[in-house]
Amino acid sequence: MLKTTLAALAALAGLFALLCATTSPAAAADAHYKITTGPERGTYIQIGQDLSKWVAQPAGIDLEVLPSKGSAENVQRMRFEPGVKLALVQSDVYQAYVDMANSGNEDAGTTIRPLRLIMPLYDEEIYFVVRNDSPMKTINEIKDKTISVGLIGSGTAQSASTLYRLMFGQPIPDQNAQHLSNEDALAALIVKKIDVAIIVAGQPAKLFTDMNPNLLAQIRFLKVDPNAPESTRAKQTYFPATIHASSYPNWLKEDVPTWTVKAFLVTYDYNLRDTVGNLRRFADSLCANFDNLQEHGHPKWKQVKLELPGLGKGWQYYQPVERRLKACFAHRAAMQATAGTATPQHAATAQAGNGRPCSDQERLLLLCGK
Incomplete structure (x- = not known):
């Protein structure tokens, strides 16, 4: 033996x-x-x-x-x-x-x-960011709000658009969608040009850890309401996750339930x-x-x-x-x-390839004009 x-x-x-x-x-x-x-x-x-x-x-x-x-x-x-x-x-x-x-x-x-x-x-966490004075508390309240969904070509834009469609059964209206970078989205949020900024990043994200504390104090995250029907529909594609207070110890006072996507x-x-x-x-x-x-x-x-x-x-x-x-x-x-050890462990009209107008999905995936 x-x-x-x-x-x-x-x-x-x-x-x-x-x-x-x-x-x-x-x-x-x-x-x-x-x-x-x-x-x-x-x-x-x-x-x-x-x-x-x-x-x-x-x-x-x-x-x-x-x-x-x-x-x-x-x-x-x-x-x-x-x-x-x-x-x-x-x-x-x-x-x-x-x-x-x-x-x-x-x-x-x-x-x-x-x-x-x-x-x-x-897994990457999906952050739904609002101003501290916003009346919204949960993610299912973002319908018909002005939202930064991320730059066209970004994964954030895909996740934000897909989640909204799943939750509310319709795309984000063009007049409500803004395609801003993460930094520009937070700036626009703070000066009240938008209502929600959606950001996808693995925690702890430098975007928040490097942010001026005075600016951080003006924003917060929305939570998933597990009992909302919109949350049930979102589970078709995304998985529950937690933004841990320990990831942002000088800012968050408690954990925040959210959604996640795999990298x-x-x-x-x-x-x-x-x-x-x-x-x-x-x-x-x-x-x-x-x-x-x-x-x-x-x-x-x-x-x-x-x-x-x-x-x-x-x-x-x-x-x-x-x-x-x-x-x-x-x-x-x-x-x-x-x-004996354990394992470590809005948008201008573009054309698709055949000359027809591009769909929103094709735009997000950079398939227009090919």
Whole structure:
């Protein structure tokens, strides 16, 4: 029995050495890649910086971190911009492209079908921000209010529009929707140009932690009312979450229930040998350096699990990376089990491709004029 156990451990150690040997910079060919993330003061850009430092660099990959408006822009750049090999994308944005492709939209199909997932990351909280003097208390009270839904091309715009449609059975009226950046939305809110600012960001979000305390004191978050029928309808796509007072200890006095959306790390279905090899090394390094991400990276890394769950129709993992990650995840789990430890864990009219007016959904996904 002892010999069998030792032999199994030796085999696992050999597998781990094989998987991780290529993460050494000396063993890796030079590769200069880009990852598209999100706004300068958002969570995505910090996650991209963590991946560049703790994953790409040990794998011999120079990963440039690019800011962006958000998820829809990231999908477009991932698909069409040279050098962009990785992107961070919200699950509802990815699903919106899949749905439009399945409904017959050729541009959406051309954009999304070659894209592949590396792995799910963490849940991003959806913030519904109002002024302190607002009579609104809960999210289901935002109907017919003037709302900043985020920049066109951002994941926030997709989430805000989808949530509103789910809750109230209609799109946000054009005269009530403003497409502002997060910073501009909060400024417009404070000076009473809008009633609600919707922002998607993983907590703690620098947008709020870096904000002047005097300005913070003028705003607050709306809560989910679990008993409202609008909340029941929102659950079709989004999941309950909590904005923790501990994320903003000098501001929030209590936890705030809200909605959440999943973030994914996305790539393309590459088949060139060098690119495949580089992304395999990236995967090996992601697994080998996961503890560093959790210890030194953004607090959201502590919510990431080393697993590849089943996917919905139209979603696929990138197979070369999927195989490496599954092997490495299994090795880590076996080593931890052997050691007796737990796993760490309004809008101008645009034209669609065939000359017809663009739909609101096509506009948000940057599919107009293709």
